[in-house]
Amino acid sequence: MDRHDYSESLLVHFRRIESLRKEALSYASIDLNVRQLCDLELLLNRAFFPLAGYIGKQDYESILDNMRLVDGALWPMPVCLDVDAETAASLQAGQNLALNDQEGFMLAVLTVGDVWQPDKKREARAVFGTDDAEEHPGVRKFYDQTSDWYVGGTLEGLHLPIYYDFNELRLTPAEIHRRFYQHGWRNVIGFHTDTYMHCAEREMVHRAAREAGANIFLQPVVAPTHAENMDHYTHVRCYQEIVKKFPKNMVMLGIIPLAVRTAGPREALWHAIIRKNYGCSHFIVAEDQADPFAGFEDGERYYPLHAAQEMVREYEAETDIKMAPLSRMAYVEEKAQYVPEDKISPLMTVKSITGSELKRRLECSLEVPEWFTYPEIVEELRHSFPPRSRQGFTLFFTGLSGSGKSTLAKVLFVKFMEMRDRPVTLLDGDIVRRNLSSELTFSKQHRNLNITRIGFVASEITKNGGIALCAPIAPYEESRRRNRELISRYGGYIEIYVSTPLEICEQRDRKGLYAKARAGKVKGVTGVSDPYNPPVTPELLIDTTDISPTEAAQEVLLYLEEQGYIR
Numbered sequence: 001m002d003r004h005d006y007s008e009s010l011l012v013h014f015r016r017i018e019s020l021r022k023e024a025l026s027y028a029s030i031d032l033n034v035r036q037l038c039d040l041e042l043l044l045n046r047a048f049f050p051l052a053g054y055i056g057k058q059d060y061e062s063i064l065d066n067m068r069l070v071d072g073a074l075w076p077m078p079v080c081l082d083v084d085a086e087t088a089a090s091l092q093a094g095q096n097l098a099l100n101d102q103e104g105f106m107l108a109v110l111t112v113g114d115v116w117q118p119d120k121k122r123e124a125r126a127v128f129g130t131d132d133a134e135e136h137p138g139v140r141k142f143y144d145q146t147s148d149w150y151v152g153g154t155l156e157g158l159h160l161p162i163y164y165d166f167n168e169l170r171l172t173p174a175e176i177h178r179r180f181y182q183h184g185w186r187n188v189i190g191f192h193t194d195t196y197m198h199c200a201e202r203e204m205v206h207r208a209a210r211e212a213g214a215n216i217f218l219q220p221v222v223a224p225t226h227a228e229n230m231d232h233y234t235h236v237r238c239y240q241e242i243v244k245k246f247p248k249n250m251v252m253l254g255i256i257p258l259a260v261r262t263a264g265p266r267e268a269l270w271h272a273i274i275r276k277n278y279g280c281s282h283f284i285v286a287e288d289q290a291d292p293f294a295g296f297e298d299g300e301r302y303y304p305l306h307a308a309q310e311m312v313r314e315y316e317a318e319t320d321i322k323m324a325p326l327s328r329m330a331y332v333e334e335k336a337q338y339v340p341e342d343k344i345s346p347l348m349t350v351k352s353i354t355g356s357e358l359k360r361r362l363e364c365s366l367e368v369p370e371w372f373t374y375p376e377i378v379e380e381l382r383h384s385f386p387p388r389s390r391q392g393f394t395l396f397f398t399g400l401s402g403s404g405k406s407t408l409a410k411v412l413f414v415k416f417m418e419m420r421d422r423p424v425t426l427l428d429g430d431i432v433r434r435n436l437s438s439e440l441t442f443s444k445q446h447r448n449l450n451i452t453r454i455g456f457v458a459s460e461i462t463k464n465g466g467i468a469l470c471a472p473i474a475p476y477e478e479s480r481r482r483n484r485e486l487i488s489r490y491g492g493y494i495e496i497y498v499s500t501p502l503e504i505c506e507q508r509d510r511k512g513l514y515a516k517a518r519a520g521k522v523k524g525v526t527g528v529s530d531p532y533n534p535p536v537t538p539e540l541l542i543d544t545t546d547i548s549p550t551e552a553a554q555e556v557l558l559y560l561e562e563q564g565y566i567r
Contacts, residue, residue, distance in 0.1 A: 027109065029098035030087060035145065037101060037161050038259040039079055042274070044108060044157040045172040047256070049277050054081045056114040056152035064126035067266065074273070074318050076266040078123065080150040081110065088149035091115050097151075101161055113153040120146070127263050129303070136302060137292045138262035144478065161257075166222075166236050169255045176217070176254060177279040183249070187214035189282040189324055190275035194221040194260060195295055195355075196235070196381070197242045198373035200329055203338040205284060206246060208324045212282045216251040218243060219278070221258045231384035231489075241376040254278075262292040268308035269315060276321040285309045286326040295355060331371050363388045363564065388564035392422065392462035393492030395556065396483065398474040398535060400527045401513055402505035404544035404552065405498040406430075409471040411553040419566065422467050427454050429472035442524035448479040455483030463490035475532040492565055496556065497538040502527050504545050 032040060042048045050073050059069045060078050067076040081099075083091075091097065097110045121131040124139045133140035163170055171179070180188055189209050197205075197218075209216045220239050222232060236255060243253045258274070261267050267290035272283040288294040289308035291301045312323040329338040333349040344350060353361075353372045361368050362385035368378045395412065397405035406428050416424040433440070436453050440446040451474050458468035474480050480495065487493045505527065506514040517525035526532050540559055542552050560566045 027096045027098045028090065029100055029104075029106070030083065031100045031102055031104060032107075033102070035259040036081065037107075038257045039081075040099060040108060040155075041161050041257055043079070043155055044160055045174075047173050047274050047277050048079060049173075050075070051079060053110065053113075053154040054150075054152045055079055057116045057150075058114075060118070060150070060152070064123060067269070074269075074315060076273075077127065077261065077263070077270045080118075080152060082147040083149050083151055084147045085149055088115050088117070088151070091151060097153075099155075105159075105162070107159050107161060108155050108157045110151070110153045110155055112151060115149065115151050117149050120148070127261070127266055129264065136262075142261070144482070165233070166255060169236070169253060170257075171254050173278045176252075179252065180217075180279050183215070183252075185215045187212065187282065188217050188280045189214040189284055190217045190219060190278065190280035190321075191284045192219060192221070192256075192271045192275065192289075196238055196377070198377065199371065200331065200338055202242060202245055203329050204326050207329070207340075208284050208326060209250070212322070212324050214282050216246065217254065217275070217278065217280055218251060219254045219256050219275070221260060222255045234380050234384040237380045238377050241374065241380060244376075245374060260290070262290055264290050264303035265308045265311040266290075269311050269319075272312045272315075272321050272323070273319055276319055280321060282322045282324045283312065284324045284326050285312050287328075336371070359385055362386075363391075388492065389567050390465070391491040391565070392465040392467065393494065393560075393565055394458045394462050394468040394470060394483075394487050395494050395496060396458070396474070396480070396487075397469070397471040397496045397498055398480060398538075399498030399500060400502060400505045400532060401473060401525075402508040402510065403498040403500035404542075404549065405496075406471045407549045408496075408498065408542070408544070408552050408556070409469040411549045412556060413469055415553060415557065416467050416469075421566075422465060423461075424467045425457075425461050425469065427457060427468060427470045427472075432457075432472065442530070444476065447473075448476055451476075451479035452482060455479075455486055458483070459487045459490055462487050462492070465491075473526050473532070475526050475530065477533050477536060480535060492563075494540065494556075494559070494563075494565075495535055495538040496540045496542060497535045498544060499534070499541050500544045 043051060043053065050069070055063065055069070055078060060080060062068055062070050063075060063078050067074060069075050091112050093112055093114070095112045097112055098106050099108045099110055100106050120143060124131040124142060128136055128139050128142070130136050130139060133143050189212050191205055205216060205218075218239060220235065222236060239253055243251050256274075268285055271290070272285070275283045285308055286294070287305045287309060288301045288303070291303050291308075293301050309323055309325050316322055328341045330341055330344060330350045330352060331337070332339045332344060333351055339348075351371065353369075358368065358372070360366075362381055365387050395409070397409055399405045409426060409428065413424055413426045416422070432450065432454055436457070437450045440450055451472060454470050454472055458470050461468040484493050484495065509515055513522065513525050514528060516522040517528040524530050540556065542555055544552055557566065
């Protein structure tokens with residue numbers, strides 16, 4: 001194609017987009033959540049090739065049964081657009097649906113194909129190998145965060161999602177292919193990771209690349225769906241530093257907005273196919289790739305070790321990408337270098353630092369040795385993991401009405417104000433109900449929504465170095481767990497179960513709620529007509545039956561001092 005033909009082609013393309021945008025003003029539309037935006041971007045930029053849109057019901061069933069589309073193409077993970085029942089009821093085949101980002105900016109138009117209600121337990125068993133949400137955190141997230149209806153159909157893209165950070169690293173498969181060609185890279189080994197890299201990981205990746213005779217494409221996941229306690233910007237800056245530790249012209253860095261599922265071997269195969277679409281010839285697979293418990297020290301993995309490697313290797317001929325195992329290495333003091341674990345003798349002195357120990361050293365301002373990680377990485381990490389005495393934190397009180405949680409929170413509010421080392425905000429249950437959630441009822445769904453709103457506000461306070469004191473009833477474990485996952489990314493989260501028995505709470509009954517509930521005048525009172533599910537693993541348990549509010553507050557302050565949050 002000469003320059004004139006190319007310019008004409010671009011002009012036709014832009015005219016088509018403008019025409020489609022005007023047409024789409026009359027379409028029904030939905031705003032996608034963060035997870036859905038990640039899927040949409042990788043559908044539009046062809047990282048999810050051979051998919052041309054969200055899969056329909058027949059392809060969905062085929063993927064669950066045998067990891068293939070109906071046409072036989074290998075594809076191990078269902079990628080559907082999930083919607084609520086009300087939206088599903090409004091859609092029909094052939095209808096055009098505008099897909100927007102969270103600010104309402106239109107990114108694509110979906111021509112609806114199938115609309116159906118899946119069996120989520122069956123999907124969980126096929127994809128994760130279990131339907132037990134308590135046993136597998138990926139299943140729990142799938143149940144909690146995925147709506148009950150699916151929509152399939154073809155996509156016509158208008159724009160990729162708009163970002164203002166690290167755009168030089170947000171490269172599409174086509175752009176990565178072109179850069180590989182420009183560099184003369186024929187063999188490229190891809191590395192997918194969603195954790196920080198230190199000296200050991202650098203040595204393991206470098207060794208795998210040497211054995212494959214390949215250059216390295218580092219592509220960490222930066223989707224905000226990742227639940228680890230890490231800061232997005234620090235994460236990327238650490239990778240920008242780690243690439244400087246490889247030989248020049250050997251490594252390229254890119255980032256991918258992938259919504260991880262933690263589905264073990266199936267997901268590892270999915271990762272490999274995606275890297276093939278980015279132009280890689282090899283793919284590094286860890287022994288516990290995509291395991292929900294990968295990285296946990298001294299813990300059992302959910303999937304058998306090496307199962308992910310075996311699955312990727314099994315389909316090498318079909319995917320046209322070779323599996324390269326990520327072989328473990330350890331630092332040997334006598335040699336002052338990293339050595340493969342299978343070559344370490346009992347006489348050698350092996351040194352190691354766990355992830356939790358690294359975090360402890362950062363939070364306690366202790367030295368991190370250079371044999372473990374590079375000084376530049378430590379400097380970046382200290383931005384995300386300051387000493388606990390400088391971190392924001394949330395105290396989340398939960399318990400029955402009349403248990404003493406609001407009074408305890410008020411006493412602590414005054415104590416923290418006296419200390420004057422952090423901004424303090426009190427989010428009492430009644431205050432939040434009046435100012436943030438006045439339209440909500442006391443149904444289970446609305447109670448959970450109220451707690452989610454409190455958690456969001458508390459996360460912003462914690463993120464910015466403040467103290468949030470939350471004192472709702474919060475009767476359900478699922479909403480408390482979501483708050484823990486959210487807030488723990490940004491600072492401390494201390495759940496305090498004020499376990500004062502119901503009979504004591506009824507004796508106090510300052511609001512008269514229990515008396516009205518017993519008389520049948522009001523419904524939905526927790527502990528009488530609605531259940532209260534006690535926390536499973538609270539940091540503190542306080543019964544205010546026989547202690548004063550000041551004594552209870554002192555228990556909390558002693559715990560915070562012991563944990564390093566206050567001095």
